[in-house]
Amino acid sequence: MERDRxxxxxxxxxxxxxxxxxxxxxxxxxxxxxxxxxxxxxxxTMDLEREKGITIKAHFVRxxxxxxxxxxxxxxxxxxxxxxxxxxxxRSLAACEGALLVIDASQGVEAQTLAxxxxxxxxxxxxxxxxxxxxxxxADVERVLTQLETIxxxxxxxAIMVSAKYGTNVEKVLEAIIERVPPPGGKKEGxxxxxxxxxxxxxxRGVITLVRVVDGILEPGMKIKFMQGGGVHEVxxxxxxxxxxxxxxxxxxxxAGLVIASIKNIxxxxxxxTITELKNPASEPLPGFKRMKPMVFAGFxxxxxxxxxxLREALEKLSLNDSSITFEPENSQALGMGFRCGFLxxxxxxxxxxxLEREFxxxxxxxxxxxxxxxxxxxxxVIDIESPSELPPPEKIEKIEEPYVExxxxxxxxxxxxxxxxxxxxxxxxxxxEYISPHRVMMTFEVPxxxxxxxxxxKLKSIxxxxxxxxxxxIGYKPGDLVKLDILINGEPVEALSFIVExxxxxxxxxxxxxxxxxxxxxxxxEVAIQASVGKRxxxxxxxxxxxxxxxxxxxxxDVTRKRKLLEKQKExxxxxxxxxxxxxxxEAFLSVMKSDED
Numbered sequence: 001m002e003r004d005r006x007x008x009x010x011x012x013x014x015x016x017x018x019x020x021x022x023x024x025x026x027x028x029x030x031x032x033x034x035x036x037x038x039x040x041x042x043x044x045t046m047d048l049e050r051e052k053g054i055t056i057k058a059h060f061v062r063x064x065x066x067x068x069x070x071x072x073x074x075x076x077x078x079x080x081x082x083x084x085x086x087x088x089x090x091r092s093l094a095a096c097e098g099a100l101l102v103i104d105a106s107q108g109v110e111a112q113t114l115a116x117x118x119x120x121x122x123x124x125x126x127x128x129x130x131x132x133x134x135x136x137x138x139a140d141v142e143r144v145l146t147q148l149e150t151i152x153x154x155x156x157x158x159a160i161m162v163s164a165k166y167g168t169n170v171e172k173v174l175e176a177i178i179e180r181v182p183p184p185g186g187k188k189e190g191x192x193x194x195x196x197x198x199x200x201x202x203x204x205r206g207v208i209t210l211v212r213v214v215d216g217i218l219e220p221g222m223k224i225k226f227m228q229g230g231g232v233h234e235v236x237x238x239x240x241x242x243x244x245x246x247x248x249x250x251x252x253x254x255x256a257g258l259v260i261a262s263i264k265n266i267x268x269x270x271x272x273x274t275i276t277e278l279k280n281p282a283s284e285p286l287p288g289f290k291r292m293k294p295m296v297f298a299g300f301x302x303x304x305x306x307x308x309x310x311l312r313e314a315l316e317k318l319s320l321n322d323s324s325i326t327f328e329p330e331n332s333q334a335l336g337m338g339f340r341c342g343f344l345x346x347x348x349x350x351x352x353x354x355x356l357e358r359e360f361x362x363x364x365x366x367x368x369x370x371x372x373x374x375x376x377x378x379x380x381x382v383i384d385i386e387s388p389s390e391l392p393p394p395e396k397i398e399k400i401e402e403p404y405v406e407x408x409x410x411x412x413x414x415x416x417x418x419x420x421x422x423x424x425x426x427x428x429x430x431x432x433x434e435y436i437s438p439h440r441v442m443m444t445f446e447v448p449x450x451x452x453x454x455x456x457x458x459k460l461k462s463i464x465x466x467x468x469x470x471x472x473x474x475i476g477y478k479p480g481d482l483v484k485l486d487i488l489i490n491g492e493p494v495e496a497l498s499f500i501v502e503x504x505x506x507x508x509x510x511x512x513x514x515x516x517x518x519x520x521x522x523x524x525x526x527e528v529a530i531q532a533s534v535g536k537r538x539x540x541x542x543x544x545x546x547x548x549x550x551x552x553x554x555x556x557x558x559d560v561t562r563k564r565k566l567l568e569k570q571k572e573x574x575x576x577x578x579x580x581x582x583x584x585x586x587x588e589a590f591l592s593v594m595k596s597d598e599d
Contacts, residue, residue, distance in 0.1 A: 001332070003183050003184060003186075003188075003252070003253060003254045004182070004183045005070060005071065005072045005073055006072075006073050006075070006183055006184055006254045006255060007072060007073070007074045007075065007097070007098065007176055007177050007178060007181045008075045008077075008095060008096045008097050008098070008184055008254070008256060009074065009075070009076060009077070009096050009097070009099060009100060009181050009211070010076075010077045010092045010096045010098075010099045010120075011023060011076070011099070011100040011102060011122060011124075012091055012093075012098045012099050012100070012102070012116040012117075012119070013101065013102035013103065013104075013108035013112075013113060013116065014103075014104070014107075014112040014113045014116075014469060015112060016104075016390050016420060017102050017103060017104040017107070017110075017113075017132060017133075018102055018104065018132040018133060018164045018165075019102055021132075021164040021165060022100070022102060022130070022132065022162070022164040022170070022173070023061075023076065023166050023195070025170040026063055026074075026170070026174065026241070026474060027061070027063070028167070029065075029167070029171060029174065030063040030064060030065045030074075030174075031064075032500075059074050060075070060076070060077050060210055060241055060256060061075075061200070061241050061243045062075050062076075062240045062242055062256075062257075062432050063076055063242075064073070064154055064242075065174050065178070067174070067175060067178050072178050073255075074174070074178075075096075075176060075256045075513070077092040077095065077096065077408055083137045085130060085552060087227055091199065093119055093123045093125060093152045094195065094197060094212075094272075094383075095148070095195060095197045095212035096123070096125060097125060097126065097181050097182050097183075097463075098125055098126040098127070098128065098177065098180065098181030098182070099120045099125045099127055099128070100128050100130050100173065100177070101106075101113070101116070101117060101120070101127050101128065101129045101130065101154075101238050102130045102132050103129065103130070103131055103144055103151075103521065104132060104133050104144075105131050105132060105133045105134045105136060105139035105140065105141050105144055106133055106136045106138045106139050106140065108140070108144045108146070108440065108595075109147040109148070109151050109152065109410070109436065110410055110469035111142070111409065111410050111442075111469040111470050111471035111575075112267070112469065113152075113409045114151070114471065115408075115409070115471045115473075116153070118126075121262070121299075122282075126180055126181050126182065127154060128158070128160070128173070128176050128177065128180055128181070128522065129148055129154050129158055129159040129160070130159070130162055130163055130173055131144055131148075131159050131160070131161050131162065132163070132164050133163065133164070133165070134161050134163050134167065134168065135160065135163040135165060135166055140275070141161060143437060146437065146439050147436060147437055147440075148519070150426060150436065150437075151436050151442075152199065160172050168555040169226055175214045181507070183254065184214075184253065184254030184255075185254070185391060186213070186214045186254055187215045187216070187253070188214045188215075188216070188217070188251040188252070188253045189216075190215040190282075191215065191216055191276060191277060191280050191281060191282040192213070192215065192216030192217065192218060192222075192224070192275065192276050192280070192282065193214045193215040193216060193274055193275075193276055193282045193285070193286055194211040194212065194213045194214065194216075194218060194251075194274065194275040194276075195211060195212045195214060195272070195286050195354065196209050196211050196226075196269065196272065196273045196274070196275060197210060197211070197212060197271065197272075197321050197343075198208070198210035198271065199269050199271065200317075200320060201266060201317045201320055204264060204277070205237075205260050205261045205262070205520060206261075206262050206264045207261075207263035207264075207265075207266060207268070207269050207320065208258055208259070208260055209258070209259045209261075209263075209269060209275070210256070210257070210258055210259075211251070211256065211257065211258075211259055211275060212255075212256045213251050213252065213253055213254065213255050213257075214253070214254075214286055215255070215354055216253065216277070217250055217251070217253065217255060218235065218238060218250050218251040218257075218259065218275075219235070219238070219249070220235050220236060220237060220238055220249070220250075220512055221234065221235065222234070222235045222277055222341070223277065223278040223279065224259075224261065224275050224276065224277060224278060225275070225276055225277070225278045225281060225449070226268060226269065226273050226274075226275060227273060227274040227275070227276055227281075227282070227285040228270055228272075228273045228274070228285065228412060229267075229269060229270050229273055231263065231265070231266045231268035231269070232278055233261035233262065233263055233312060234261060235259060235260070235261050236260050236261055236263075236394075237260040238250065238251050238257055238258065238259060238260070238361060239257060239258040239260070240256075240257045240258065242259070245258075245460065249426060251430070251518055251535065258261075259275070266316050266317065266319075266320050267316075269320060273285070273408070274286045274348055283422055286385070293327050294324070294325075294342025294343055294344065294350070294372070295342075295343070295345060295371065295372075295403070295449060295453070295474065296342070296344070296346060296349060296369050296453050297340060297341065297342050297343070297370050297371065297372060297386045297387065298340075298341055298343070298366050298367055298368070298369045298370070299330060299332060299335070299338050299339070299340055299341070299367035299370065299387070299496060300315070300327070300339050300341050300353070300356075300364050300365075300366055301335040301336060301337070301338030301339075301365045301366075301367075302338065302362060302363070302364060303330065303362060303363035303365055304363070307362055307363075308336075308337045308338070309448065310360070310362055310578030311338070311356070311362050311364065312329075312339070312341065314356055314359075314360040314362055314489055315327045315339060315341070315356075317360075318352060318355060318356070319383070320324075322352070324343075324344050324348070325341060325342065325343065325352060325517075326341065326342035327339040327340065327341040327342070328340050329430070330387070332495055332496050335365060335367070336497055338365075338542060339392055340387055341384065343369075345453065346369060346453050346454060347440070349366070349369060349514055353366060367496040367497075368496070368497065368499055370386075370387065370388060370452055370455065370499055370500070371403055371449045371450045371453060372384060372385065372386050372401065372403060373385050373398050373400055373401065373402055373403075373482070373500060374401040374402075374477045375391065375392060375397060375399075375401075376397070376398040376399045376401070377392055377396050377397060377398055378396055378398050379396070380407060381586075384422050387495075387497040387521070388495070388497065388498040388499050388500050389434050390483050391484050391500070391542065394451075394484075399479050399483045400500070401478060401479050401480070402448050402449070402450060402477065402478065402480050402482060402500075403448070403449040403450075403474060403476075403477055404448055404449065404474075404475055404476060404477065404478050405446075405448075405449050405452070405472040405473060405474050405475060406431075406445070406446060406472060406473050406475045407423070407428065407444070407445040407446070407447045407449055407452065407470060407471075407472045408442060408443075408444055408471045408472065408473075409442070409443045409444075409445070409465060409468055409469070409470045410440060410441070410443075410468065410469050410470075411440070411441055411464050411468035411469075412439055412440060412441075412464070412467050412468075413435070413439050413440065413441050414439075415463065415464040415465075415467070415468065416433075416441055418445070418461065418463040418464070419443060419463065419464065419468065420443075422456075422459055422460065422463060423443075423445045423503070426447055426448075426452060426456060427447065427448050427451055427502070428445040428446065428447040428449035428451070428558075429445060429446045429447075429588035430443065430444070430445050431444045431445060431446055431563060432444040445474070447472075447593065448478075448480070449472075449474070455469060460520055465536070480502060481502060482500050482501065482502060482503065483500070483501065483502075483503045483506055483534050483535075484498060484499075484500055484534070485498065485499055485500070485501050485506055485509060485510055485513075485515070485532060485533075485534060486498050486532070486533045486534070487513065487514070487520075487530070487531070487532055487540075488529075488530070488531040488532075488533060489528065489529070489530060490528055490529050491526070491531075493531065497517075503534075506534050506539065507539050507540070509532075510534075510539045510540040511532070511539075511540040512539065513532060513540075514530045514531065514532050514540045514542040515529050515540075517542070518530055518542040518543070518544055521540060521544055522544075523544055523545065523546065523547045524544070524546060524547065525546055525547055526546050527543060527544070527545065527546045528543065528544035528546075529541065529542075529543055530542045530543070530544065544561060
């Protein structure tokens, strides 16, 4: 295949600006699928993606388009728009030379639009702005073009006005891709170097890797080596997605496609690795891309203890498909054996939990999400902890640092006051505020990550009636006056319910959590004491009253001593039961500790 006829491009945008709909029109216009085979969100293959109306995974497809008498091969990667899946975007952009920046004509430039634009600029991609949804009655194209020039710095005349829903001007976008996006570079005669930018596990074919060939040629029968993983395998088959799977005889320089090499060991494949030929290896691997650091941690435990190994295998397969997940074994006194998992955000955690239950049939119990902290001990050690249970005793701690993020919020100016109050309540410090249009403001804050991971976005949408958007970026650790708040059930600490909180808010948070747990923990035949403590000092307590059997029901008259005897016997039984009784804690209790007092 001639390299000057190949175009590798991605679609980036804020969530719900019409990326998947635009991809659907591309498939229609290029004839990749017939009208009978077409459906909405063709590339969104997961049930979860269709139900939630968002793209979770980046999706690859090769399109063939005739332009000026020549056939061009367009490798399209449709990317997610939510901040929690920015790693998918960064991986996809590493395999492209250009990107379509889709902006909603009614909503304009949003926080994630800016974040994705910066990612594309870092990768030296050619940006083609596409103003979508011009058919909407509230579309304001002139305002969006002004934002495009003033905020992003792209001339308005470069933008293409489209309606992906009705197909208006979509062919102009395909023509712009051919004219503006450069063909791929690379050395055709050089040693093979192919970048692995996605992978997944197939029960029959093993690990399937999605690669972009940068130098050389990939052919079936070739012995390949993963330069970081070290695994050596023979290529059994090469293919592309159109979006149907199609075998090909080779993948040349600049092409993207699937490599099948009967790889059974999941650990041998790493996203960002470089594939080279064993006989004529490359001297150095491709730079790959920056590995994302997990921001949110939670314990995943099988609801049935005997599913522990199944959960491990499922997490390994998911981490192959989504390498931003991290996990390591941990043991909880309350929940048994499980895994401490790291995620990029709360939606990411929720999606992984649902995928485990749907794709692998494993019911999991998750603990309250937390963030990673950095602890400095008095003997000079620096410890990174991912769970409150790893915190050293208070007398050994010099200081605790918590992760901070730079938070960008774009909102109509009428909601500036409520937004400032919300961020101030979450310990945020305002750094900047600028008008990006006459009635829209971009505000920048520094906020502890722990304050925004759970329900901050929902609160922001609520106070701004859905008009605000947000994005955040990790900026480092800062010291804080923090303590570990333990939750005790009948005097026994439950590590899965413990969390780290600012000292001056510990009492209020402790009262709030034990009060909520009292409503969630079901009544037993014995009294259940729920306590919150900092160190050895109990700061709050609630009691779940026991279910009382009416032992006097059979006494209809007679001596009072007989009734007293029965009551004393019941009392002794309840004491014994309390000593040996086990309290079952429902799933909602583990998540309730993260809720704010406004809920």
